[in-house]
Amino acid sequence: MALVVQKYGGSSVADASCIKRVAQRIVATKKAGNDVVVIVSAMGDTTDELLDLAEQVSPLPPGRELDMLLTSGERISMALLAMAIANLGHEARSFTGSQAGVITNSTHGKARIIDVTPSRIREAIDQAHIAIVAGFQGVSQDTKDITTLGRGGSDTTAVALAAALEADVCEIYTDVDGIFTADPRIVTAARKIPRISYDEMMEMAACGSKILHLRCVEYARRFDLPIHVRSSFSTKEGTWVVSDPYSEGTEMEQPIISGVAHDRSEAKITVVGVPDKVGEAASIFKTLADAEINIDMIVQNVSAAATGRTDISFTLPTADSPTALAALKKIQGDIAYESLLFDDQIGKVSLVGAGMRSHPGVTATFFAALADAGVNIEMISTSEIRISVVVGQDGVDAAVAAAHRAFDLDADQVEAVVYGGSGR
Ligand code: ASP
Numbered sequence: 001m002a003l004v005v006q007k008y009g010g011s012s013v014a015d016a017s018c019i020k021r022v023a024q025r026i027v028a029t030k031k032a033g034n035d036v037v038v039i040v041s042a043m044g045d046t047t048d049e050l051l052d053l054a055e056q057v058s059p060l061p062p063g064r065e066l067d068m069l070l071t072s073g074e075r076i077s078m079a080l081l082a083m084a085i086a087n088l089g090h091e092a093r094s095f096t097g098s099q100a101g102v103i104t105n106s107t108h109g110k111a112r113i114i115d116v117t118p119s120r121i122r123e124a125i126d127q128a129h130i131a132i133v134a135g136f137q138g139v140s141q142d143t144k145d146i147t148t149l150g151r152g153g154s155d156t157t158a159v160a161l162a163a164a165l166e167a168d169v170c171e172i173y174t175d176v177d178g179i180f181t182a183d184p185r186i187v188t189a190a191r192k193i194p195r196i197s198y199d200e201m202m203e204m205a206a207c208g209s210k211i212l213h214l215r216c217v218e219y220a221r222r223f224d225l226p227i228h229v230r231s232s233f234s235t236k237e238g239t240w241v242v243s244d245p246y247s248e249g250t251e252m253e254q255p256i257i258s259g260v261a262h263d264r265s266e267a268k269i270t271v272v273g274v275p276d277k278v279g280e281a282a283s284i285f286k287t288l289a290d291a292e293i294n295i296d297m298i299v300q301n302v303s304a305a306a307t308g309r310t311d312i313s314f315t316l317p318t319a320d321s322p323t324a325l326a327a328l329k330k331i332q333g334d335i336a337y338e339s340l341l342f343d344d345q346i347g348k349v350s351l352v353g354a355g356m357r358s359h360p361g362v363t364a365t366f367f368a369a370l371a372d373a374g375v376n377i378e379m380i381s382t383s384e385i386r387i388s389v390v391v392g393q394d395g396v397d398a399a400v401a402a403a404h405r406a407f408d409l410d411a412d413q414v415e416a417v418v419y420g421g422s423g424r
């Protein structure tokens with residue numbers, strides 16, 4: 001008997017009939033002789049709607065209250081799903097994140113899981129019940145307040161619980177058949193990736209591929225837990241995220257490029273005229289770190305000899321920009337930089353592939369493809385298995401399509417079906 005953890009995203013539980021369909025799928029897994037623990041997201045666009053509602057009553061809602069509000073979305077879906085399963089004659093119990101033992105730090109809106117103590121879930125399994133857990137939420141160890149794990153955080157709940165329960169597999173159900181070589185909404189010739197490594201998947205997630213939450217992949221890698229990303233709208237085999245996808249026996253040759261990811265959710269801030277002195281960059285980034293802002297790419301220009309000043313540009317989540325700009329304004333007096341520039345009309349396009357380690361010329365091919373597509377590069381950053389560029393937002397689609405074609409990733413026939421529409 002296997003212990004299967006299944007996570008259903010918002011599009012899989014968007015309405016009553018979806019919930020009933022998912023309930024059947026869960027019951028079928030149970031009937032096949034498995035123990036089943038299910039993690040659910042909020043129905044459809046509930047989280048966005050709740051955020052809108054909050055904004056209408058307050059432009060900057062207190063984090064504690066926002067988390068209290070947003071976590072209600074998952075409570076709705078978990079209870080409805082448990083009812084639908086009960087209606088099929090099976091025992092199901094729903095649990096909030098807190099009840100399921102998801103213990104976090106106290107950073108509202110992007111809390112980190114620090115411990116998972118799922119004794120109530122174990123009890124439910126021992127009693128042959130199906131446990132349904134609200135994703136995306138936990139409880140702070142210090143303040144005892146309810147927290148959320150950041151947008152898309154239900155994936156992380158699923159993997160963290162699967163690891164703590166020593167599950168055999170964590171299945172992540174979404175509205176596409178797996179992970180594709182590019183977003184099928186932009187590249188219709190995108191292909192399904194049968195197997196991908198944790199490292200590549202982490203790069204994809206960090207570069208805007210929304211199909212899996214970055215922390216969830218980090219977690220899975222740490223515990224060597226296989227993730228199977230698949231559609232709840234079909235029974236097709238999806239994408240396996242594992243440590244060594246190209247090991248012998250899998251009959252898969254390592255591609256040079258596994259996929260092309262893109263991200264429109266970042267903005268660029270330029271600190272203009274920073275005195276070129278030891279420690280200035282350190283104070284700028286210390287200030288941003290203290291404000292809990294995750295910086296992505298950084299570019300420092302060569303300082304102009306005449307002025308002894310330099311410009312430092314960096315990218316960050318657009319949503320964090322007001323906080324970042326405010327924090328930087330506060331230190332303008334100390335650092336004596338000249339001004340701040342802000343640009344949210346940017347996009348990031350990234351090539352990811354473990355194969356690029358051993359293949360020269362990947363950058364040249366990528367940049368030539370962008371040039372042919374008439375897309376200008378504003379910033380560049382690389383890792384061992386990734387090349388990312390920042391481009392103007394209106395060039396993103398063309399850049400993704402051009403890169404996909406240049407690395408022969410286009411499929412001959414359209415493979416990608418988007419069942420739900422949200423990719424969640
Ligand atoms: N409902 C949350 C969100 O929309 C969490 C999730 O879907 O994973 O971000």
Ligand code: MG
Pocket residue numbers: 009010041152153154155211423424
């Ligand atoms: Mg999701």
